[in-house]
Amino acid sequence: KQEVTQIPAALSVPEGENLVLNCSFTDSAIYNLQWFRQDPGKGLTSLLLIQSSQREQTSGRLNASLDKSSGRSTLYIAASQPGDSATYLCADLSGESGGYNKLIFGAGTRLAVHP
Amino acid sequence: SQTIHQWPATLVQPVGSPLSLECTVEGTSNPNLYWYRQAAGRGLQLLFYSVGIGQISSEVPQNLSASRPQDRQFILSSKKLLLSDSGFYLCAWSRPRESGYTFGSGTRLTVV
Numbered sequence: 001k002q003e004v005t006q007i008p009a010a011l012s013v014p015e016g017e018n019l020v021l022n023c024s025f026t027d028s029a030i031y032n033l034q035w036f037r038q039d040p041g042k043g044l045t046s047l048l049l050i051q052s053s054q055r056e057q058t059s060g061r062l063n064a065s066l067d068k069s070s071g072r073s074t075l076y077i078a079a080s081q082p083g084d085s086a087t088y089l090c091a092d093l094s095g096e097s098g099g100y101n102k103l104i105f106g107a108g109t110r111l112a113v114h115p
Numbered sequence: 116s117q118t119i120h121q122w123p124a125t126l127v128q129p130v131g132s133p134l135s136l137e138c139t140v141e142g143t144s145n146p147n148l149y150w151y152r153q154a155a156g157r158g159l160q161l162l163f164y165s166v167g168i169g170q171i172s173s174e175v176p177q178n179l180s181a182s183r184p185q186d187r188q189f190i191l192s193s194k195k196l197l198l199s200d201s202g203f204y205l206c207a208w209s210r211p212r213e214s215g216y217t218f219g220s221g222t223r224l225t226v227v
Contacts, residue, residue: 034215043121043205044218089159091216103149103207103216105159 002027002092006106013113019077021109023090028071032093034103035064035075037086044089048075080113087111117142121206121219128226134179134193136222138206141187146208148189149216150181153203165189166211201226 003026013019023033032051036044048057048064050073056065063076073090087110091103121138128134140146150162161174163181171181178197182190189206206219 032215036218041203041221041223043220044207044216046215046217049215091159093216102161102164103151103159107158 002094002104004090004092004104004106006088006090006109008109009107010110011112013080013111015080015082015113015115017080017113019080019111021075021077021088021090021111023073023075023106025071025073025092028068030066030068030071030092033064033066033073034091034093035062035073036089036091038089038108039086047088077111080111082113082115085111085113117208117217119206119208119217119219121222123222124220125223126225128196128224130198130226131195134191134196134200134224136191136204136206136224138189138191138219139187140208143187143208143210145186145211147211148183149207149209150189150191151205151207151218153205153221155202159205163191196226198226200224 005024007022034049035047037047038044048059050057050066061078066073087108089105089108091105094102118141148165151159152162153159163171163173165171165183168183168186179193201224204222207216209216
């Protein structure tokens with residue numbers, strides 16, 4: 001059974017720092033990987049999706065990588081801003097079964113970027 | 116483009132009352148639909164998923180049920196709410212056999 005762990009659970013940094021958020025999986029047979037952002041009391045916003053044939057994806061100041069051999073993914077945030085403050089969730093999309101993909105989430109990393 | 120709507124945004128209900136949360140998707144056909152719950156201080160838990168009209172699968176035994184009366188409509192229901200049903204409920208969709216989820220804005224349910 002796949003389990004997803006995110007480290008650290010919480011992070012507080014000054015504005016401008018480069019950050020690395022970590023995600024690890026007990027089962028390295030990862031189908032695809034999706035990173036989300038959740039603001040307090042809000043839904044999830046998709047940030048990056050890494051398909052099974054890819055190793056990384058980039059969007060603006062965000063870069064996510066996936067190392068299947070070690071069962072790890074990292075989300076890199078460059079030049080952090082107060083607006084980046086949110087909870088970041090990684091999720092493994094388990095292999096197809098009956099035509100759907102099941103998301104297995106980590107507990108999230110709560111990020112606070114202060115001015 | 117595709118959009119997902121979820122309502123209501125917040126709901127306060129007494130114990131024993133019924134529940135109906137609705138989710139609709141626009142701009143696509145035959146989506147996979149999902150209901151997740153996020154309890155306070157806990158991760159996201161998949162409650163139900165549907166790959167087609169009238170096809171509902173449950174991940175965990177619970178006091179809730181789901182229905183899909185139309186292709187792009189997904190409803191989460193309960194006949195009698197429990198205190199433990201409190202939480203943040205999220206609807207999501209994905210394309211069949213493709214990756215990537217899109218989530219709705221969520222419903223905060225407080226059972227009192």
